[in-house]
């Protein structure tokens with residue numbers, strides 16, 4: 381729940397350099413309009429000294445209500461991939477490029493809408509703040525929006541997925557599709573094919 385009276389278009393300064401101070405400041409962010417309809421800011425979660433940071437696009441319906449990232453169907457599929465690779469999810473910090481849920485109301489259903497470039501730009505200070513504080517060795521981008529925010533707007537997900545790229549910080553980054561892309565496949569053969577590709581991209585984390 382927001383605690384501070386923050387003017388629209390701004391965000392409060394964190395009260396200190398820690399990740400928890402950053403998280404607390406983000407609760408009251410109004411740098412773009414997405415806070416107006418979402419339930420709450422959904423900040424990243426995981427160890428403050430995680431070796432691996434995973435970046436998705438934005439919280440979904442379930443995450444918005446729960447206040448935690450990666451708890452909906454796409455997050456569960458991601459957990460399954462980590463499980464298959466033998467990577468302990470508790471050691472991984474998970475977050476999103478944009479911290480509020482953007483949606484279109486259709487009857488009782490809230491349909492996901494992608495954040496526009498201005499919203500992504502406004503929100504980038506939180507992701508940059510998380511990466512600067514955690515200093516991970518590895519950043520995993522799930523989906524084109526996460527990849528563009530970490531790797532730049534020229535990054536082409538479908539051509540460059542699964543390839544290691546060095547970031548200015550010295551960390552290595554890799555991108556793959558968002559798990560919701562796997563879930564959206566129309567038939568079981570396509571879903572299986574995309575699932576295998578997703579796990580194969582993530583298996584680079586075992587190198």
Ligand code: SF4
Pocket residue numbers: 391406409410411412413414415421478479480499502503504506
């Ligand atoms: S989406 Fe990001 S920039 Fe926009 S209000 Fe939420 S936290 Fe702030």
